[in-house]
Amino acid sequence: MTKPAIDPKNTFDDILKNETDEALANPENVGEKDGVRPKASGFNFDIKPEELEAYLNQYVVNQESTIEVIATKVCTHFNRMKLEGTLKEEEKIVGNIKSNMLLIGPTGVGKTFIVKLIAKKIGVPFVKADATKFSETGYVGGDVEDLVRELVHEADGDVSKAEYGIIYLDEIDKIASSGAMHGPDVSRTGVQRNLLKLMEEADVDLKTPHDLASQVEAAMEAQRTGKVTRRKINTRNILFIVSGAFSTLDEIINKRLNKQSIGFDKAKIGIREKQDLLKLVRTEDLIEYGFESEFVGRLPVYVVLNELNEEGLYKILTNKYSTVVLGKKLDFKSYGIDLKFTDEALRILAAKAHQEKTGARGLLSVFEKALIKFEKSLPSTQVKEFTLTKEVIDNPQKELRALIIDSSINEFQRSFLIQHGVYLDFSREAVESIDGKCGPNPGDAGALCEKLFRDYFHGLRLMKLEHLTLTADAVDDPEGFLNRYIKENYHGN
Ligand SMILES: Nc1ncnc2c1ncn2[C@@H]1O[C@H](COP(=O)(O)OP(=O)(O)OP(=O)(O)O)[C@@H](O)[C@H]1O
């Protein structure tokens, strides 16, 4: 008998290392595939539910009651595993009922976001996939066991680490069956069955049965080194979190409630909001929706996420960890432009995003729409700072033109000051007049000023002026303006 590479008693110490808060401060780092790789020593999984809850609430808006449940169950799951190694025989009989979770909620309300943050905070390998990509046989699409192998990959090949990972499956509602006896429904039921085995406890081969080359390689490696590397991974401690939008589940719940109640109550039930209905979900509703009872049985925790209203979306934007705002700032920063937002603009964008009905995802598209013209044009200008205001949102073309004209004039002002030591100021009307003269290309404003005021420095030097404000008159008739100015001021001295 060969000893496993890692002593199971130490496994947890090896695996779960609490990441420092500094490393976690930036949720930008929470990528699709970045299972955090804990260091091999110094395990201290002593995160308490309230600590994880507080951590998640820093980033996630409007999901307090959901986070309360998720944080608690995730912590209990990992603490239970920690305890396991120390249990007496009679205690072991109780068995391990895992806190696999089902998250129900529409698009863009934070399902994936929450799970990623948890994996990051706890520091376990993490894999995310859509349930739709699997088929019963694994010939078309993938085999659910691939998820477990992927977890090993995320753990840099360390099977023991992977055995404490988190697998997150989205679009789980799409593998519900409508009860037909043939066609895709049968396969969906098959996927549920395959999944439920993993969700409870199963040994998964590290090499796929079809992968002959790697099987041979492993055998040769064993012959050469005399060591047999672990070939299987056990799923009993892997936490499964599944999620979906469950678009018609509220109708099923409503029907059940209506059946249960009579007369007066019935009317009351009829007017319930979708969200309130979903919160009453029971196992039987999920079975009615098209899940095998054994599958639902492996998901003891249900959580319903809130939809995000306008205020919620605004709160996301003003959250100091807001990935939408930070991301957009970085886009502009990559061109050396400091992007800012007024509070009023953020409120307008939140309201627009709410109309999109795609939760926080709407924020992204609304931001893109509001900024795309600026993101295109400003990098070719001298503009180094740009504030998104209500006016910019309402009238982007006009504001963009004004911005470019200002920057172009600015550039002229600077070079005139450097060359001649005189600061030329432009009145509002002067700028408007330049705007009128420079045609379709506002970036020409500086060159136009150059032409108009080329000869000014002689007269200005004569008067030893350091500062001169130019009006619309100056733009319309530069020579006449300067002559009048000299006459009025120079002779007057
Ligand atoms: N409640 C929230 N608080 C803060 N940010 C959020 C919230 N919900 C979503 N976001 C932001 O929107 C992004 C997209 O959300 P997420 O991926 O979690 O959506 P989802 O609920 O998984 O939706 P889908 O069903 O479309 O996958 C997140 O990365 C995050 O930046």
Ligand SMILES: [Mg+2]
């Ligand atoms: Mg998602």
